[in-house]
Amino acid sequence: MAGDRRQAAGVDPPYLHPDYGSTARRAPRRPLVRIEYGPGELSGPAGEALIAGRAVSGPADDLTRHGAGEPIGERIVVHGRVLDASHRPLAGTLVEVWQANAAGRYAHDLDQHPAPLDPSFTGAGWCLTDADGRYRFVTIKPGAYPWRNHPNAWRPAHIHFSLLGRSFSQRLITQMYFPGDPLLDYDPIWRSIPSPAARARLVASFDPDRTVPDWALGYRFDIILGGREGTP
Amino acid sequence: MRAGRSPSQTIGPFFGFALPWADGPFAAPVGTAGAIWLRGQLVDGNGEPVPDGLIETWQASRAGGRGFARCPTDGDGRYAIHTIKPEAVVAEGATHAPHLAVSVFARGLLRRVVTRIYFPDEEAANRADPVLASIHDPAARATLLAAREVDGYRFDIRLQGDGETVFFDV
Numbered sequence: 337m338a339g340d341r342r343q344a345a346g347v348d349p350p351y352l353h354p355d356y357g358s359t360a361r362r363a364p365r366r367p368l369v370r371i372e373y374g375p376g377e378l379s380g381p382a383g384e385a386l387i388a389g390r391a392v393s394g395p396a397d398d399l400t401r402h403g404a405g406e407p408i409g410e411r412i413v414v415h416g417r418v419l420d421a422s423h424r425p426l427a428g429t430l431v432e433v434w435q436a437n438a439a440g441r442y443a444h445d446l447d448q449h450p451a452p453l454d455p456s457f458t459g460a461g462w463c464l465t466d467a468d469g470r471y472r473f474v475t476i477k478p479g480a481y482p483w484r485n486h487p488n489a490w491r492p493a494h495i496h497f498s499l500l501g502r503s504f505s506q507r508l509i510t511q512m513y514f515p516g517d518p519l520l521d522y523d524p525i526w527r528s529i530p531s532p533a534a535r536a537r538l539v540a541s542f543d544p545d546r547t548v549p550d551w552a553l554g555y556r557f558d559i560i561l562g563g564r565e566g567t568p
Numbered sequence: 569m570r571a572g573r574s575p576s577q578t579i580g581p582f583f584g585f586a587l588p589w590a591d592g593p594f595a596a597p598v599g600t601a602g603a604i605w606l607r608g609q610l611v612d613g614n615g616e617p618v619p620d621g622l623i624e625t626w627q628a629s630r631a632g633g634r635g636f637a638r639c640p641t642d643g644d645g646r647y648a649i650h651t652i653k654p655e656a657v658v659a660e661g662a663t664h665a666p667h668l669a670v671s672v673f674a675r676g677l678l679r680r681v682v683t684r685i686y687f688p689d690e691e692a693a694n695r696a697d698p699v700l701a702s703i704h705d706p707a708a709r710a711t712l713l714a715a716r717e718v719d720g721y722r723f724d725i726r727l728q729g730d731g732e733t734v735f736f737d738v
Contacts, residue, residue: 345572347572347573347575348575348576348678348679349575349576349577349678349679350678351677351678351679351681353678356578356676356678358578358675358676359677359678360613360676361612361613361614361727361728362612362613362618362674362675362676362677362727362728363613363676363677363727363728364681364727364728364732364733365613365728365729365732366708366732366734366735368735368736369702369703369734369735369736369737370736371699371702371736371737371738372698373738374628374657374659374664374698374699375628375657375659375664376626376627376628376657376664376667376668376669377669379626379628380626380636381626381634381635381636382634385634385636386634386638388591389589389590389591390589421573432586432587433586434582434583434585434586434587436582442582442585443585444581444582444584444585446581446582446620447582458585459585459586460585460586496577496579496580496583496586498579498587504626504669504671504738505738507624507671507680508574508576509576509577509578509579509673509680510574510575510576510577511577511578525577525578525678526577528577529575529577531575533572534572534575537573537574537575538574538575538577559574560572560573560574561573561574562573563738
């Protein structure tokens with residue numbers, strides 16, 4: 337898509353990616369219209385305003401405590417920083433995550449994968465970044481699961497991340513993957529990212545320093561948002 | 569050397585238990601004076617409804633509401649957002665006509681599409697708006713204008729094909 341500033345950088349996937357079948361009827365065909373950032377793109381809602389009234393039965397950043405008991409699976413700590421394009425920390429921004437359980441099944445009505453649901457695991461959480469842009473979740477490692485994109489298609493284990501940023505232009509939804517996953521090279525969604533260096537930024541790193549002895553493995557996943565905030 | 573931005577990935581089909589929340593569609597609370605409903609339908613390149621989309625709106629001019637709304641599409645691809653019609657905003661000498669910034673996420677969209685909702689009863693402001701003025705094709709420009717309804721406005725979003733909504737590079 338010529339003239340598209342994101343595509344030119346090789347960072348974001350194209351809309352039309354034939355290996356991912358669902359893009360065929362949903363990808364816009366006209367080139368994007370480039371606009372200068374105005375007041376609407378350079379501002380955004382306060383993260384605090386978006387969590388009022390949301391209830392979970394436990395701490396929103398500990399996905400292992402939303403059910404009656406301990407979820408089945410490999411307990412992990414996922415942490416990192418949310419930074420802007422100049423690598424400044426983004427404080428107070430809303431980070432939302434959702435994922436399949438350890439068996440690769442989502443707590444969603446439309447997920448028909450014949451793997452067990454876990455009554456002790458829902459798989460959704462959120463937090464606000466601290467003054468240094470840091471976030472941290474406790475969860476369990478999600479399982480890989482099959483999907484219907486092509487014969488014998490399997491998604492690599494992943495955690496969905498939604499980042500509000502501090503302005504509309506910084507809004508991002510992405511996925512975090514796990515290091516060494518052999519399914520990555522077969523995944524049309526991960527491979528839709530043109531630049532190998534950009535793909536690698538969605539793979540968390542094992543973090544021995546944040547691995548809690550006798551309790552949970554640590555992974556680090558930093559997120560760098562595009563766009564910017566401020567006055568035009 | 570600095571690392572670059574984190575790439576986008578699709579929201580996928582299974583966000584419904586995580587991202588929507590009951591108050592999400594209410595950028596302005598029920599009972600707010602002058603509040604409107606913005607309703608519309610999200611359709612694909614075949615004109616089929618997109619039942620697993622997520623619509624978010626943001627308005628810099630928000631008059632008491634929080635300015636942000638999030639609404640999943642229903643089985644007919646429809647969404648509804650309760651807000652206050654924004655005012656024009658002057659920045660750097662340019663007057664921006666009343667509008668909302670819109671993000672659309674869905675399975676099959678590897679990154680969001682971004683558009684704007686403008687209002688049909690703001691003709692003078694729309695003529696002066698730098699973004700609307702940059703779109704010369706009247707049919708394309710028309711995809712950015714909501715239609716008046718009894719209790720608000722209607723704004724349909726067509727992802728692909730005839731009548732494809734204008735999407736912005738943000």
